[in-house]
Amino acid sequence: MKDKDLGTAGTGFHDWYWQRISAVFLLLTIPVLMGLLLLTYNGNISFHSLNTWFTHPISKTLSNLFLFALLTHMWTGLKVIIEDYVHTTAARAVVLNILLILLVGFAMYMSYFIWAEISYTFNCIPCGGK
Numbered sequence: 001m002k003d004k005d006l007g008t009a010g011t012g013f014h015d016w017y018w019q020r021i022s023a024v025f026l027l028l029t030i031p032v033l034m035g036l037l038l039l040t041y042n043g044n045i046s047f048h049s050l051n052t053w054f055t056h057p058i059s060k061t062l063s064n065l066f067l068f069a070l071l072t073h074m075w076t077g078l079k080v081i082i083e084d085y086v087h088t089t090a091a092r093a094v095v096l097n098i099l100l101i102l103l104v105g106f107a108m109y110m111s112y113f114i115w116a117e118i119s120y121t122f123n124c125i126p127c128g129g130k
Contacts, residue, residue, distance in 0.1 A: 015076050015079065015080055018072055018076050019073060019076045019077060019080075021069075021072075022069040022070070022072040022073035022076065023073060025065070025066075025069040026066075026069050026070060026073060029062075029066050029069070033066075036050065060114050060115055063114045064111055064114055064115075067107060067110050067111065067114070068107070071103050071106070071107050074103065075099070075100070075103055078099055079096060079099075082095050082096055082099070
C-alpha cells in the first residue's frame with residue numbers, strides 16, 4: 001500500500017516539523033501565561049500593571065507570536081487529520097480551504113485586538129478606572 005499526501009518531498013516531514021516547533025513554543029509560553037494569571041488572581045500583580053505590561057509593543061509582539069504558534073499547531077494537526085479521514089480529493093480540498101479561511105480570519109481578528117490598544121489606554125473595572 002502506497003502512502004498518500006505526504007507532501008512534495010514524499011515523507012510528511014514538513015507537517016511533523018512545524019507541529020513540533022509550534023508545540024515547543026506553546027510549551028514554553030503557556031506556563032508563563034498561566035503563571036501571570038495565577039499571580040494576578042492571588043493579588044501579587046495588580047490588574048492595572050498587568051494591563052500596562054500587555055500594552056507594551058514587545059508584549060504585543062510576543063502575543064502575536066503565541067497566536068501564530070497556536071494557529072500553526074491547529075492547522076497542522078487538523079490538516080493531517082483531514083487528510084487521513086476525508087478520502088475524496090474534492091471534499092478534502094473544500095474542507096481544508098474552509099478551515100484555512102476560518103483560521104486566517106481568526107488570526108486577523110485577534111491580531112487587530114492585540115494591536116488596537118496601542119492608540120488608547122484600556123479602562124478596566126478591576127483597575128478602578130486608572
